[in-house]
Amino acid sequence: MSNSKDEQLEHYKAYDEGKLLTTNEGLKVTDDEFTLKAGVRGPTLIEDFYFRQKMTHFDHERIPERVVHARGFAAHGHFKVYESLARYTKAKFLCDPSITTPVFTRFSTVAGSKGSADTVRDVRGFATKFYTEEGNYDLVGNNMPVFFIQDGIKFPDFIHAVKPEPHNEMPQASSAHDTFWDFVANNQETAHMIMWVMSERALPRSFRMMEGFGVHTFRLINEQGEAHFVKFHWKPLLGRQSQIWKEYQKVAGYDPDFHRRDLWENIEMGNVVEYELGLQIIPESEEFKFSFDILDATKLWPEEDVPVQIVGRLTLNRNVDNVFAETEQVAFHVGNVVPGIDFTNDPLLQGRLFSYTDTQLIRLGGPNFHELPINRSVCPFHNNFRDGFGRQTINVGQVSYNSNSLFNHTPRPATLSEGGYEHYQEKVEGRVIKARADSFKDHFSQATMFWNSMSNIEKQQIKDAFTFELSKVKSKSVQQQVITMFANVSSELVEYVSERIGITYVDKQKQAPEKQNTKASPALSVDQSPKSARTRKVAIVISDTVLSSQLQPVLDALNKEMVQYRFVGERLGNVLDQEGGEWMIQDTFFNTDPCLFDGLIIAGGLEHPQLIKPFILETYQQYKPLASLQQYEEILTQLQIADQPGVIQASSAGKKTGSKFVEAIAQQRFWNRTL
Known part of the structure; x- marks a missing residue:
């Protein structure tokens, strides 16, 4: 199929x-x-x-944009499981390695409008629709494994707080304002998620280089009726890679479509986008063995405690034909499941089960959005739902009800042996009550664990992020509340931030060293994760002084590792080099910027030092790798950066210049430079 x-x-x-x-x-x-x-x-x-x-x-061409995740981009592909997971689930697409399941995956930002920029500090949506033979299954997640709130009833309040403030409709696609941080300070369950949003995880290099998570705890159920708790992970084969805040801000100006362009262009070039599906699985018997509640969406399951089992691969290999008809009209729903996958009592998940259908009714004009081509299941559907806006199915016959004799009591309910869906029979007892379980009340242990797991560079970025965000908050009271709140996470963090935003902070609750939370999870660090140079993009500055004999071996090394490159010069068009080679300048110093690239190679351009020097210095100051062919190394000496980490000179690297530059691209940043 x-x-x-x-x-x-x-x-x-x-x-x-x-x-x-x-x-x-x-x-x-x-x-x-x-x-x-x-x-x-x-x-x-x-x-x-x-x-x-x-x-x-x-x-009448426009439809209401999504309340959240309005700005998105998507691609088609397929999924295959590596080996049968029948011991955990009866979902056919997870039990048969011979089945190739079509998918449609949409990536998005959360807070901004449809017209906002890609590169904003925000959570990224990661939603995948599996067109299985048993019906559509939607794995609707984010690029962060936890969420801001614990109960669905607070979702409208959270979104109201993070959206532009209603009295002036500012700021767009940003959390750096009073109402958001006022919500944070007065809803302290947000602490863990805020640490993620203030980290590199909110600044992915591309959709292709970020993780995805199902966020909630779900159930897998096998043919024997046995259940396991599960969390879903997407692991990018290119590794996790991020950008830095100042770079992100510049990219938004030069190319607000940076992430969608990256996805589109790579698929057009034949660079398939791949992720592996990972499962964290907990037997029902171990539900209460952890120090946190496994149904709490503000908590993750540390990978050191519950290992991620890699079980399959998602491949995106085809762009959409029409963004409106496919990307805009696709309707995801966390309630779209297949036999073998079920829900849990996560109170945030329960709220989402209601809201998804409700929002599609207004956005897509009525109850028949499932009949739109992008949403239509590949298996046939039969029921007595009729009429409504946008009906595309022509139901034949006089019967539209159950039970009936005219159609011999059909369509009839399926039995389990016929693949019928049955919810897991969980025994539940308790009083009807509006309350939160005590097991949901620890808001700071995992926020602290996240902080403990960061490298020193990542910690500095979190400090700077808090400083930037809170400096935009006008209310001193809100600033003070946030500082007091995050003192529960790290004294180092709040001391740094409070000094820079002019808030007095005295740590009156410093714990004794033996009582401090020192737990860490290395899997949470982006800087310490494996990385790849494949499909990264570099700028190569050239002019008519370039030598083919020096440049071509470097290009061969880049091509071997699928590193992309564009030639940058003073003006667009062809140039002839000193050895008769012909090169096409694709970008100029005036229409591009180092923020759009992952590194720089100097292969010409010294005749225009006023143009090339700022380009080199900005690349260097963004901690990105640089390389220079031998005859152009003098400019590195002039700028006093020749011997710095990640700066490669052909005079010393020789024939390995290209391969050493590829290694530097994979390392991504050289934080130990002298600026």
């Missing part, structure tokens, strides 16, 4: 090239330049039905 979704979508595609212009009804149109008028200078006539149809359609 690997091609069934593609074949289904093909049925709905319209190919307009080379065709005659028609109305929606197929009437051929003879003129699309002028409206029908009473005389050449007279009024437009109401009987111009084509004009009315064209303008009416235009006036």
Whole structure:
């Protein structure tokens, strides 16, 4: 069934090239330049039905954007499990390695509007729709494994707080304002998630280089009716890689579509985007063995305590044909499950089960959004749902109810042996009450664990992030509340931040060393995770002084490791080098910037030092790798950066210049430079 979704979508595609212009009804149109008028200078006539149809359609082209995750980009692909997981689940797509399941994955930011920039400090959505033979399964997650709140009833409050403030509709796509931090300080369950949002995890290098998480605790159920608790992970094969805040801000100006462009271009070039699916599994018998509640969405399961089992691979290899028809109209729902996957009593998950359907009804115009091509399941569906806006199915016959004799009591419920879905039969006892379990009340242990897990560089970035965000908060009271709150996480953190935002902080609750929380989880650090140079992008400065004999071996090394490159110079167009080679300058110093690249190679351009020097220095100050071919090394000496880490000179590297530069690209940043 690997091609069934593609074949289904093909049925709905319209190919307009080379065709005659028609109305929606197929009437051929003879003129699309002028409206029908009473005389050449007279009024437009109401009987111009084509004009009315064209303008009416235009006036109704927009649909409400998503309340959250409005800015997104998506791609098609497929998923395969490595080996059967039948010991845990009866979901067929997870039990048969021979099955290739079509998927559609959408990445997004959370807080900003559809027109905001990609590179903002924010959580990223990571939602995957599996078109399985048993129905659509949606794994709706984020690039962070925890969330801001514990109960779904608080979700509207959280979103209201992080969105632009209602009195002036500012700031856009930013959490650096009073209402957000006021919410944080007065809802201390946010502590753990805030540490993630203030870290590198909120600044991914690309969608292709960030993790994904299902966030909630779900259940897997096998054929024997045995259940296991599970958390879902997506692990990028390119490794986890991030950018830095100042770089992010510049990228938003130079290319607000940076992340979507990266995804689109790589797939167009044939660079498939791959993630491995990982599962953390806890037997039901061990539900209460941990120091935290495994149903609490503000907590993660430390990978050192509950290892991640890698079970399959997601491959994205085809871009959409139409962003509106596919990316905008796709409707994800955490409640779209298949036999073998079920919910738990996570109170945040329970709230999401309601809100997803509710929001699609208004956004997509009615109850038939499941019939849109991108949402339509690859398996047939039969029920007595009828009518409503946008109905596409033509149901034949007089019966639309159960039970009935006219259709021999069909469509009838399926038995379990026929693949019918049955919820896990969990015994639940208790009084009907609005309350929170005591096991949900520890808000700071895992926030502290996250802090303890960071490298010194990552800790500094978190300090600077808090400083930037709180410096934008106008209320001194809110600033003080936040400082007091995060004193429960790290004295080092709040001492640094309070000094820089002008808040008096006295640590009155310093714990004795033997009572301090020292638990760490190395898996949480981005800086300490494996990285790859594959598909990274570098700038190569060239001019007519470049030597092919020096540059080509470097390019060969880049090509071998699939490192992308673009030639940058003073003006666009071809240049001939000193040895007769011809090169195409694709970008200039005026339309691009080092923030858009992962490194720089100097292979020319010294005749314009006023242009190339700022380019070199900014790359250096962003801690990115640089390399220089031998005849251009003098500029590194002039700038006093020749002997710094991550600066590679052909005079010493020789034939290994290219390979050493690739190694430096994989390392990503050289934090030990002298600036």
